[in-house]
Amino acid sequence: MTVNGEVRSADVEPRTLLVHHLRDVLGLTGTNVGCDTSSCGACTIHIDGESVKSCTMLAVQARGANITTIEGMATNGELHPMQAAFMECHGLQCGYCTPGMVMAATSLLKENPNPSETEVRIGLEGNLCRCTGYHNIVKSVLTAAGGAA
Amino acid sequence: MTAVMGTPMKRKEDPKLLTGEGKFVDDIQVPGQLWMGMVRSTMAHANIKGIDTSAAAQMPGVHSVYTGSELADMDLWIAPLPCVWPVTPDMLNPPHYPVAAETAHHVGDIVAVVLADSRYEAADAAEQVVVDYEVLPVVASLADAVAGEKLAHQDLGTNQAYHWALEPAPEAVEAAFASAVHTVKGEFVQQRLIPAAMEPRGVLAVPSPHGGELTIYSSTQVPHILKVMFAATTGIPEQKIRVIAPAVGGGFGAKLNVNPDELLAVTLANRLGRAVRWTETRSEAAFSTHQGRGQHQTIEIAADAEGKIQAVRVHLNADMGAYMMLITPGVPVLGSFLYTGVYNVPAFGFTCDGYFTNLTPTDAYRGAGRPEASYAIERAMDMLAAEVGVGPEEIRRRNYLAGGEAFEDLETASTLVFDSGHYGPNLDAALEMAGYSDLLAQQQARRDAGDKKELGIGLCTYVEICGLAPSRALAGLNYGAGGWEAGTVRLLPTGKVEVVSGSTPHGQGHETSWSQIVADKLGIDPNDVTVLHSDTAISPLGLDTYGSRSLSVGGVAIAMACDKVIDKAKQIAAHQLEANLDDLTFEGGSFSVKGSPDKALAIQEIAFGAFTAHNLPDGMEPNLNEQVIFDPPNFAFPFGTHVAVVEVDTDTGGTTLLDYIAVDDCGNQVNPMIVEGQIHGGIVQGVAQALYEVAEYDADGNCKNPSFLDYLVPSPTELPNIKTGFTTTPSTSNPLGVKGAGEAGTIGSAAAVINAVCNALKPYGVNDIEMPATPMRVWQAINEGSQG
Numbered sequence A: 001m002t003v004n005g006e007v008r009s010a011d012v013e014p015r016t017l018l019v020h021h022l023r024d025v026l027g028l029t030g031t032n033v034g035c036d037t038s039s040c041g042a043c044t045i046h047i048d049g050e051s052v053k054s055c056t057m058l059a060v061q062a063r064g065a066n067i068t069t070i071e072g073m074a075t076n077g078e079l080h081p082m083q084a085a086f087m088e089c090h091g092l093q094c095g096y097c098t099p100g101m102v103m104a105a106t107s108l109l110k111e112n113p114n115p116s117e118t119e120v121r122i123g124l125e126g127n128l129c130r131c132t133g134y135h136n137i138v139k140s141v142l143t144a145a146g147g148a149a
Numbered sequence B: 001m002t003a004v005m006g007t008p009m010k011r012k013e014d015p016k017l018l019t020g021e022g023k024f025v026d027d028i029q030v031p032g033q034l035w036m037g038m039v040r041s042t043m044a045h046a047n048i049k050g051i052d053t054s055a056a057a058q059m060p061g062v063h064s065v066y067t068g069s070e071l072a073d074m075d076l077w078i079a080p081l082p083c084v085w086p087v088t089p090d091m092l093n094p095p096h097y098p099v100a101a102e103t104a105h106h107v108g109d110i111v112a113v114v115l116a117d118s119r120y121e122a123a124d125a126a127e128q129v130v131v132d133y134e135v136l137p138v139v140a141s142l143a144d145a146v147a148g149e150k151l152a153h154q155d156l157g158t159n160q161a162y163h164w165a166l167e168p169a170p171e172a173v174e175a176a177f178a179s180a181v182h183t184v185k186g187e188f189v190q191q192r193l194i195p196a197a198m199e200p201r202g203v204l205a206v207p208s209p210h211g212g213e214l215t216i217y218s219s220t221q222v223p224h225i226l227k228v229m230f231a232a233t234t235g236i237p238e239q240k241i242r243v244i245a246p247a248v249g250g251g252f253g254a255k256l257n258v259n260p261d262e263l264l265a266v267t268l269a270n271r272l273g274r275a276v277r278w279t280e281t282r283s284e285a286a287f288s289t290h291q292g293r294g295q296h297q298t299i300e301i302a303a304d305a306e307g308k309i310q311a312v313r314v315h316l317n318a319d320m321g322a323y324m325m326l327i328t329p330g331v332p333v334l335g336s337f338l339y340t341g342v343y344n345v346p347a348f349g350f351t352c353d354g355y356f357t358n359l360t361p362t363d364a365y366r367g368a369g370r371p372e373a374s375y376a377i378e379r380a381m382d383m384l385a386a387e388v389g390v391g392p393e394e395i396r397r398r399n400y401l402a403g404g405e406a407f408e409d410l411e412t413a414s415t416l417v418f419d420s421g422h423y424g425p426n427l428d429a430a431l432e433m434a435g436y437s438d439l440l441a442q443q444q445a446r447r448d449a450g451d452k453k454e455l456g457i458g459l460c461t462y463v464e465i466c467g468l469a470p471s472r473a474l475a476g477l478n479y480g481a482g483g484w485e486a487g488t489v490r491l492l493p494t495g496k497v498e499v500v501s502g503s504t505p506h507g508q509g510h511e512t513s514w515s516q517i518v519a520d521k522l523g524i525d526p527n528d529v530t531v532l533h534s535d536t537a538i539s540p541l542g543l544d545t546y547g548s549r550s551l552s553v554g555g556v557a558i559a560m561a562c563d564k565v566i567d568k569a570k571q572i573a574a575h576q577l578e579a580n581l582d583d584l585t586f587e588g589g590s591f592s593v594k595g596s597p598d599k600a601l602a603i604q605e606i607a608f609g610a611f612t613a614h615n616l617p618d619g620m621e622p623n624l625n626e627q628v629i630f631d632p633p634n635f636a637f638p639f640g641t642h643v644a645v646v647e648v649d650t651d652t653g654g655t656t657l658l659d660y661i662a663v664d665d666c667g668n669q670v671n672p673m674i675v676e677g678q679i680h681g682g683i684v685q686g687v688a689q690a691l692y693e694v695a696e697y698d699a700d701g702n703c704k705n706p707s708f709l710d711y712l713v714p715s716p717t718e719l720p721n722i723k724t725g726f727t728t729t730p731s732t733s734n735p736l737g738v739k740g741a742g743e744a745g746t747i748g749s750a751a752a753v754i755n756a757v758c759n760a761l762k763p764y765g766v767n768d769i770e771m772p773a774t775p776m777r778v779w780q781a782i783n784e785g786s787q788g
Ligand code: FES
Pocket: A032, A033, A034, A035, A036, A037, A038, A039, A040, A041, A042, A043, A044, A053, A054, A055, A056
C-alpha cells in the first residue's frame, strides 16, 4: 500500500484491523480509535481519496490502496486548509476526534464544496466529538469551504 | 505589547493535535511491553468458586495469567483503592481491591488478568479464562437498594452507606412549610450517565528494574493525585514514582479516579520488571470507568402568596454503585449547597442517603452534583411559577438573591458565601437574545392554529460552585486533600519564559491561556512562553484539573508568580540603574526611571543579569524563578441564564432542539474563544442528558447499552448552533476576578431543555418528563395527560 505518498509493505496477520496496522506497525498514531462498533469516526482516513473508517477494514483489504492519514495532510510545514480552519475556529479541544473530523470534513468538501450548515452536520453524522458540541467544528468546515460561518 | 488577556488568541496546542503529532497514551510504545487483558465478571453479584486459566495460559503470546486470589497472595498492594471523601465518620466503605478475589460486586469487576505480547493476544486469552460463579441476589437499581430486600454487599447487612445532612435551621424550615401559601414538590430521577470521553482510558507502566523507578503514563486528569495514591496503595516509595499524563482525550470527571486497571499495571510492572499496559475498549468502558449521576431527588418549595420562597427542603437517594471510588460519596454532598440556586431562600434543609448497588461505581461527571442540584431547583421553580400563576422569568426575578441587583460576598441559606453575582441583567440579556416575547407569540400562534408541533421555551438561571477550593472549606467537608494549586514562572537566560503548571489540561487549552496571562503580566510576546505540565517530574506540585478550578486557582497562581518575578526584577533594575525602587515603572516589559526614559532595562536583560548573577543586590539569590502556591479564600460562583427552544411533535413524541441561547457570567475572561468552546461542549452534555443518554441496566445488573451503537452520544445532526453571550461580574475570590467555565454549560442546560419540553406540553396537562425525554416517554406523557 501507499501511505502518505510512501510505499509501505509488511506481512500482516489476516485479522489485523487497518487502524491497528497504521498505528502499531507503521507508527502513524495520529489516526485514533474511539470505539469498537464503527460509530465514532475517530479512525477516519482517506483511501483512494474517499473517507473510510479504518477500523471497519482489515489491513489486508487495503492491499495496493493509496492511503492518506492525518499525518499526510500538512505539506511543507503548512497546515492543510481544513486543519487551518479548525485552528482558526477553535474546532478542537482535546483533539482526539480531530484527525477523524479533519479527514471526514475534507472528503465532505470534495463531494460538496459549498455545503449548508445542515449539510455539514449531516455529512459529519458518523463522527462524534464529546468536547466541542460541534458548533465550532461546523464553523470550521464552513470556513474551510470559504463561506461565512 | 498590546494586551493579550481577554483576546481570542488561537491555541498553541492545536498544530500538534491537528497533524497527528499529539501523543495519547495508546500512541506510546515501549520495547518488551506486555498487554493486560482483563477477565471481568459477567455477573453483577457472585461468589467466585473457581477459575480455570489453563486454556488461556496455552494461548499464543501469553506470558502469564493471574486469578484474583493469586494476585491477592502476591502482596502487591498495602491498602485498598482509595476513597478520599468519607462524608460521615460512620460511612460504610467495603474494601475495594483491584481484583475481586472472592466475590464480584458488579459486572465488570476484574476477576483475573492475562499478560500477553499484543493487544489481540491479551484479549483472546482473556476470553479463554473460565470462571465458576455462585450467583447471589443482585441489587440492580437504586430502588432495589432502598427497598433493601437484597444486599449489594452481604457482609454489610445494609445497602445504606451513609446519611448526610445539611440542616442549619430545621425549625425554620418546618415553620415556613406550615405557614406557606404555595407549596410545590418535584420528584426527579437523575439517570446514570456514561461519561464517554472520546479517548478511552489507558495506562502504560514502565519500570526501571535496577534503579527502582516507575514511570506511569496514564490517560488521567490527575497525575499528581495518582502519584500519591499509587504510593499509598502499593507501598512503592512515592519519590520513585513519576506519572505522566500525555495528550489526554477528554475527561469530564471520568479520568479523575484511581482505577483497578492502573493499579494492576503499576504493581505488575514493578513486580515483573517489564512494561505493562492496557487500553480500554469502548464497550468495556461502561464496566471499567465510573459513571455519573444516579440520584433520586425530592425537592419541595414553600412560598408566600407572591411566590417568594420561604423555604426549600431536599432529600436525595444517591446510587454509589458497587464501591466507593475516589470521591463517590462526596458528589451529592458537593451538590447540596446549590439546591437554593440563585434565590433568596430564608430556610433550607438537605438530607442525602447514599446506597450501594451492584452496578458500575458512580463518581464525578461534568458538574458532579451541581447539575443535579441546578436541575432540581430550576425545575421546581417552573412548577412554582405555574402554581403561583406567573411566568417562569417573573418567578425567578421575584426571588433572585439581592433582588437581582449586584452583590459581593453574600451569605446564602446553604451556608456558603457567594463571591459575586448580578442576576437581573443576566436574565434580561438572555431573554433579549432569545427574543423571548416573540417566542411566546409564536407559541401562541401555533396553538391557535392547532399545530401538532408545539413550541416550548425553557429557562434556567444556574449558579455553580467552582474553583475547588479553599483547603479549609474542604477540610470542613471531610475531603481528604487540599484545594491549592501551584504555578512557577521562570525566566530563562535568553529572556524566554517557562511556566510550570500544576493543573493538568485535557482539552482546555492551558498552554494558551497561561501564556496569555504571563505575556500580559510581563509585557512579552505570548509565543516566548512555554507552558510545562502534566508530568510529576517536571511539575512536582499540583492538584490537577476538576471542578472548573484550573483558571481560578492554577491560572491565578501563575499570575501571582509573575508578580513575584516582577517584584524581584524591579529590585535588580533599581540596583543596576542606580535608582530608587519607587522611581521605577514597569510597562511594556521594561523598567524605566520616572523622568529619565533613557534609563531603562527590559525584563529579558534583567533575566540574563539574574542568571549571570554578576551584579545583583547584596544577598539576593540568582535567577528569576518564582513559585506561588495559591489557596483561594473562597470558591467562585459563576452563573448564567440559558434559554432552550424546542419543538415537540405531539404525534410522535419527538423533540427537536431548535435554538439554544446561553448568557453566562464567569467573571473576567482570559481567552473568550476558549470560554465559548467550554460553554458549547458543556451545554451539549446537558442536552444529551435531557434528551438522549441513559445507562440502562436489566434486572441482573447488566448494562444493556455499553457501546456507541445504543448509548446515544449526540452526533452533529441532533444539535443546533448555540448562541452565546456574556455578562461580566468579577469574582472577589482571586486577584484576576476570574471564575470558571468548564462545567457551567452542563449545569444550566438539562433543566432549560426539560423546562422547554414541559412548557411545550402544558396544554396537555403534562408537568414533568423524566430524563432522557425520549419520544416514547413524551408520547406517553401526552397520552396519559400527566407524568407529574
Ligand atoms: S474507531 Fe473507527 S469508528 Fe470508532
